[in-house]
Amino acid sequence: MKLLLVAECRDGIVLGNYNELLSFAGKAGGDHAMFLVGRESSLPHYGGRLYLADSVKHGEYRPDNHKKLLLDTIAKEKPDMIVFCHSSYGWDLAPRVAWALKAAQVSEVVDYVDGDLVVPVCNAKLRRVVRVLTGTTVVTLQAGAFSPAGELGGSPVIERVTGDNESRIEFLGYEAVEAGGVDLAKAEIIVSAGRGIGKPENVEMVAALARALGGEYGASRPVVDSEWVEHSRQVGTTGQSVAPKLYVACGISGAIQHLAGMKKSEFVVAINTDRDAPIGEIADVLVVADLTQLVPILTAKISAL
Numbered sequence: 001m002k003l004l005l006v007a008e009c010r011d012g013i014v015l016g017n018y019n020e021l022l023s024f025a026g027k028a029g030g031d032h033a034m035f036l037v038g039r040e041s042s043l044p045h046y047g048g049r050l051y052l053a054d055s056v057k058h059g060e061y062r063p064d065n066h067k068k069l070l071l072d073t074i075a076k077e078k079p080d081m082i083v084f085c086h087s088s089y090g091w092d093l094a095p096r097v098a099w100a101l102k103a104a105q106v107s108e109v110v111d112y113v114d115g116d117l118v119v120p121v122c123n124a125k126l127r128r129v130v131r132v133l134t135g136t137t138v139v140t141l142q143a144g145a146f147s148p149a150g151e152l153g154g155s156p157v158i159e160r161v162t163g164d165n166e167s168r169i170e171f172l173g174y175e176a177v178e179a180g181g182v183d184l185a186k187a188e189i190i191v192s193a194g195r196g197i198g199k200p201e202n203v204e205m206v207a208a209l210a211r212a213l214g215g216e217y218g219a220s221r222p223v224v225d226s227e228w229v230e231h232s233r234q235v236g237t238t239g240q241s242v243a244p245k246l247y248v249a250c251g252i253s254g255a256i257q258h259l260a261g262m263k264k265s266e267f268v269v270a271i272n273t274d275r276d277a278p279i280g281e282i283a284d285v286l287v288v289a290d291l292t293q294l295v296p297i298l299t300a301k302i303s304a305l
């Protein structure tokens with residue numbers, strides 16, 4: 001098996017998510033090389049072959065132009081699998097490359113088991129195992145599914161990739177998320193509300209427990225999408241990454257995207273009616289209970305201390 005890992009750069013800096021590509025490569029086994037449209041001043045800690053195109057010339061976000069550079073590299077490297085992160089860059093570029101190669105594309109892969117790719121289905125409640133029949137496969141990896149590969153080191157052996165810089169896409173720039181809201185990253189204790197809270201009125205129940213513990217409250221994405229809690233409190237790949245001393249997950253199932261944002265917490269307590277909820281796999285303590293009954297009692301007991 002030969003892999004080509006597609007790294008990304010933003011504002012001239014290589015993004016750390018190449019780490020997840022390496023973690024996937026470690027699981028898949030075999031040989032790998034990396035491709036990056038970036039700058040020589042910011043390279044991945046990677047001891048292998050790096051095909052490097054200059055982002056000053058080719059821009060950081062010109063998928064049509066980057067596709068040409070990548071196809072040239074693929075023609076040279078002849079990988080069995082081309083692997084992207086499922087980021088805005090990856091999900092734009094990957095299908096262009098798959099289409100050009102007439103290759104199968106498997107998106108948002110969360111695991112690799114015995115040569116098969118695993119993807120979530122039914123709102124991540126189920127997993128589908130995919131076996132690809134085309135010679136070349138294009139894959140995107142769901143953020144957080146492959147934990148960063150331990151200690152990285154080494155300097156890449158660079159092979160320059162050049163080509164014209166024609167593009168029909170004009171990149172205008174990045175727009176920063178509006179500052180403000182709560183900085184959960186600073187909280188030592190976080191109590192988070194998941195869809196299991198059932199109704200918006202129950203957010204206050206979770207917030208009260210957080211206050212009693214001297215912490216902040218957070219939420220999973222469905223709670224934020226329902227506008228029960230503001231986005232600055234969302235934990236996960238599309239929210240904040242947190243590493244508190246104590247994380248209490250109330251009615252949160254433990255989807256990969258949520259875990260990616262909180263799995264560095266020192267101690268995790270989960271309250272869930274389902275004893276088989278995936279959050280149980282990473283929780284230090286799983287309390288099988290109805291949160292609407294348990295949380296007010298906990299809050300009262302802690303407040304009385």
Ligand SMILES: Cc1cc2nc3c(=O)[nH]c(=O)nc-3n(C[C@H](O)[C@H](O)[C@H](O)COP(=O)(O)OP(=O)(O)OC[C@H]3O[C@@H](n4cnc5c(N)ncnc54)[C@H](O)[C@@H]3O)c2cc1C
Pocket residue numbers: 123124193194195196197219220221222223234235236237238239250251252253254255256257258261271272273274277289290291292
């Ligand atoms: C690209 C992408 C990015 C995403 N980014 C994020 C992200 O940043 N953060 C995030 O959280 N999600 C994110 N998601 C969504 C993620 O896949 C899950 O859908 C989401 O995390 C599920 O939230 P939940 O656990 O609150 O809800 P559910 O999965 O519906 O789980 C609810 C849980 O509550 C339990 N429950 C129900 N009633 C009770 C009760 N009375 N007492 C106790 N427990 C109860 C149930 O057993 C269940 O385990 C993303 C998805 C995608 C595709």
